Every structure is written in C-alpha cells, then in structure tokens.
Amino acid sequence: MPQDSAIPTTDTGAPPHPAEAVLARLRTSPLLTTEEVARLLRVDPSTVRRWRTEQPPQGPPFIRLSERVVLYDAGDLQTWLDERRTTPGARRRAA
Numbered sequence: 001m002p003q004d005s006a007i008p009t010t011d012t013g014a015p016p017h018p019a020e021a022v023l024a025r026l027r028t029s030p031l032l033t034t035e036e037v038a039r040l041l042r043v044d045p046s047t048v049r050r051w052r053t054e055q056p057p058q059g060p061p062f063i064r065l066s067e068r069v070v071l072y073d074a075g076d077l078q079t080w081l082d083e084r085r086t087t088p089g090a091r092r093r094a095a
Contacts, residue, residue: 023078031063031071040077 037060038045051059052070060080063071 027074030074032074032077034070034072037072037077 032040034048035045038048041048048059051057052062060072061076063073065071
C-alpha cells in the first residue's frame with residue numbers, strides 16, 4: 001500500500017524525549033493553569049504564584065480571569081522560555 005505523504009514517518013519506536021513531550025503539550029493546549037505551568041517548568045506552583053505577585057511581576061505573561069483564576073497562554077510561555085535560552089559560545093547582541 002502506498003504511503004500517504006501527509007503522514008510523518010519519523011517514528012523510530014523510541015519513547016519521546018521529555019522536551020518533545022513539553023513542546024507537544026504547549027502546541028495542543030493553548031491555556032494552562034498555574035499548576036500545569038509549574039509542572040512543565042519543574043518548579044513548585046508557589047514559585048509561579050510568587051513570580052506573579054512580585055512588583056514588578058516576574059515569570060511568564062499571564063491572564064487574570066478573576067481574583068482566583070489565572071491562566072497562561074502556551075505560546076506566551078514558549079516565547080518567555082525562548083527569551084531565556086542561553087547558547088554557550090554564542091556572541092551576545094548589543095542592547
């Protein structure tokens with residue numbers, strides 16, 4: 001049977017790398033809870049809450065729906081992580 005060119009054929013049978021699982025999660029769930037962000041970043045949820053309440057606020061951008069409901073956009077989280085990436089040996093751009 002011919003193979004459908006729209007179906008990716010990169011399955012090696014190996015379990016996915018943890019970073020790939022995180023990226024897949026970010027692509028499939030546009031809004032994340034504080035607990036989900038904490039789990040993805042491997043920090044305690046209290047750390048994510050503390051970032052939010054610092055003045056000025058730290059951490060990834062967030063969406064406050066109400067006093068008790070805060071969500072994080074997966075795209076914003078990925079952008080925030082990308083901005084913090086350090087590549088050893090790379091030349092730093094002038095600010």
